[in-house]
Amino acid sequence: MVDENIEKVSIPSLRRLPLYYHYMKILKKRKVDYVSSTKIAEKMNLTPIQVRKDLSITGVKGRARVGFNIKDALEKIEEFMGWKDKKDGILVGCGDLGSALLGYNNFKNYGFEIVAGFDVDEKITGTEIHGKRIFPIDRMENLCKRLHIKVGIICVPSKSAQKVAERMIDSGIEAIWNFAPAALEIPNDIALHQEDMAASLTILFKKHRKNR
């Protein structure tokens, strides 16, 4: 349930690949065709070896003295990351954070779309947020099963997170992205990614302290 090794690819590598991708996208816009691992490494404060190692996972290979073909590298990263496979998801808990995610346009670049939101609050069910319909939570099972939705995002308060996760699993959800700061008890065959703002903050603060 916790980030360790997935298909033998390290989580830090998975986190770095989108950064290389964003950077190469910028270069491509500037009509640059090739970039060296040294250049990327400098930009990201890494070693060129690390950059080459990370990129090699996706099948991208650089050429001596020329570097990586940017167009090819972008495609290989997209493919490896699974951004080309279309996936639909639902979101439960349409407060501020939930609304922000419903309106996060960037997801579509990664093949992901939130098709509906669910909430218990009758003031918002029946409305639309960023063009997404918000349904009462009782409708979740039916909708997920009918549309074969496998991805669920939890944005409810901590105390409701476990119950929502269980309802999602009953609805056929197989991958849960949990933004509630709560440890979920779920079966091993359900994929879980815990988004932990506390951990992120702490990592930032620890880096900051180390720099001073």
Add this chain to the structure above:
Amino acid sequence: MVDENIEKVSIPSLRRLPLYYHYMKILKKRKVDYVSSTKIAEKMNLTPIQVRKDLSITGVKGRARVGFNIKDALEKIEEFMGWKDKKDGILVGCGDLGSALLGYNNFKNYGFEIVAGFDVDEKITGTEIHGKRIFPIDRMENLCKRLHIKVGIICVPSKSAQKVAERMIDSGIEAIWNFAPAALEIPNDIALHQEDMAASLTILFKKHRKNR
């Protein structure tokens, strides 16, 4: 600039500690005094050795057959994670995601408070979001210097992120939490934590694929 080793503590450990913390908080509420590493490991789908190793970083030591004293463990985790040190921050880009973070009450449990928001949109500057004043971006340098603010959160669109980061650094910001999907070019002595939704999604999808 990328998550690797901070003070020799691994990022995965730093990400797990808040989960142990949340779980022990629940147990404490239920008037439980002790918990074993086996129990925590079961709950989190980890090995007891991993749990003991992670907790030992914070100075928490379990006792044979009794386990960890929950009250003591909670305090040690809080201290280690730096959640007891009060830190103020500012946020730039008060759209949906920025607004969600301005209203994220949970930050205060980690000693963090966003004291003000900044934006370029005159429709929202001068207003309040979740009780936080929103200022025009021109006011950032003055306010940050005056209040000795060292932490800045970037929630602007990708294309503006680099410019905002540079302005933050000019304003005395030393730690940047970047939610824009853009690779920032910043000096080595500035702490950076890149929040990458694409990476999170991909990690979830890779776990999901592995389970099927």
